[in-house]
Amino acid sequence: MEKFLNKILTGDCVDVMRSLPDASVDAVFADSPYNLQLGTKTLYRPEDQTAARAVRDSWDSFSSNKEYDDFTRAWLTECKRILKPDGAMWVIGSYHNIFRLGAILQDLGFWILNDIVWVKTNPMPNFRGTRFTNAHETLIWATPRKTGKYTFNYETMKKLNGGKQMRSDWDLNICLGEERLKDKDGKSLHNTQKPLDLLRRVILASTKTGDIILDPFMGSGTTAVAAKELNRQFIGIEREETYVQAALKRLEKVVPMDLSDIEVSVPKREEIRVAFSELLEAGLLYAGQTLVSPKGERVMITKDGQLVHSLYGKASIHVMAAKIQKTVSFNGWDYWSAEKRDGSLVPIDELRKYIRSIKQDIKKAA
Numbered sequence: 001m002e003k004f005l006n007k008i009l010t011g012d013c014v015d016v017m018r019s020l021p022d023a024s025v026d027a028v029f030a031d032s033p034y035n036l037q038l039g040t041k042t043l044y045r046p047e048d049q050t051a052a053r054a055v056r057d058s059w060d061s062f063s064s065n066k067e068y069d070d071f072t073r074a075w076l077t078e079c080k081r082i083l084k085p086d087g088a089m090w091v092i093g094s095y096h097n098i099f100r101l102g103a104i105l106q107d108l109g110f111w112i113l114n115d116i117v118w119v120k121t122n123p124m125p126n127f128r129g130t131r132f133t134n135a136h137e138t139l140i141w142a143t144p145r146k147t148g149k150y151t152f153n154y155e156t157m158k159k160l161n162g163g164k165q166m167r168s169d170w171d172l173n174i175c176l177g178e179e180r181l182k183d184k185d186g187k188s189l190h191n192t193q194k195p196l197d198l199l200r201r202v203i204l205a206s207t208k209t210g211d212i213i214l215d216p217f218m219g220s221g222t223t224a225v226a227a228k229e230l231n232r233q234f235i236g237i238e239r240e241e242t243y244v245q246a247a248l249k250r251l252e253k254v255v256p257m258d259l260s261d262i263e264v265s266v267p268k269r270e271e272i273r274v275a276f277s278e279l280l281e282a283g284l285l286y287a288g289q290t291l292v293s294p295k296g297e298r299v300m301i302t303k304d305g306q307l308v309h310s311l312y313g314k315a316s317i318h319v320m321a322a323k324i325q326k327t328v329s330f331n332g333w334d335y336w337s338a339e340k341r342d343g344s345l346v347p348i349d350e351l352r353k354y355i356r357s358i359k360q361d362i363k364k365a366a
Contacts, residue, residue: 026211155264199226221247
């Protein structure tokens with residue numbers, strides 16, 4: 001397997017994948033041909049009548065939907081064989097092909113986890129004015145088996161989203177500016193080059209440091225660049241030598257990132273549990289002390305570790321936070337701050353982290 005790692009292999013993707021061992025990669029990102037079938041008619045921008053470049057490359061040309069489906073089934077079959085049972089399968093497409101991809105994924109036994117809508121904040125307009133501007137593409141995230149214990153770095157995604165649970169609609173620019181590779185004539189080298197931010201998010205969401213990511217349609221190398229940046233390994237496959245050389249040049253300039261401020265190494269569900277009552281037992285809080293919400297709501301701590309509010313009665317830190325916000329549930333650790341005797345406030349989650357660090361030290365010493 002070592003001979004394939006961090007290399008771009010030249011050739012037909014199905015043929016090359018047949019040389020890879022079973023269950024040997026952690027994730028696949030596939031930006032396969034879209035089967036656009038645009039024909040030869042040129043589109044012109046109405047404002048200046050310049051030609052808009054469209055995808056008419058030979059690699060995106062298929063004689064029929066059956067030919068496209070047979071091709072898709074062949075490479076997805078190899079992907080399933082190569083993927084580890086708990087691996088991540090990502091495909092991306094437009095309305096031209098994403099429904100066919102989804103159906104074939106399910107036919108092959110993949111279990112679909114999410115469909116992600118990549119909302120293009122700067123899409124190419126519909127120049128003829130005959131349809132809605134096509135302002136999004138769809139990603140399907142799947143795993144080879146329904147019972148797979150796939151990787152999902154929930155806390156990292158939440159951190160990247162400003163502390164809020166990340167949704168399945170991602171607002172990201174299309175690839176433009178200096179990031180867009182150009183040919184010798186100054187035109188886009190690859191018509192469907194994806195933005196690095198898209199691949200970074202995919203990789204951070206569904207893989208761990210050191211994981212192996214396969215891209216069967218490497219193109220200009222975006223998956224490899226993002227993988228190297230994020231301290232993952234990659235295997236790229238590409239049949240067009242021009243794209244291979246461009247990707248290799250990009251990779252030479254990549255410097256791996258320091259991920260300490262990006263990735264959350266231990267998911268909260270795996271952290272050592274600390275009960276609110278333990279803060280009282282440790283003397284970090286006391287009965288009769290006031291807790292304050294971000295909006296200034298005030299409650300009092302009781303001897304049994306509950307909270308009392310003049311309108312909402314007695315409840316736990318979580319239920320009380322939910323009652324005040326009129327929601328079904330809420331994480332009270334993120335909501336309350338303790339009022340100290342000098343009038344200053346300290347988040348109770350900071351106190352919990354202190355208790356957790358002590359328990360962690362005891363666990364290590366045991």
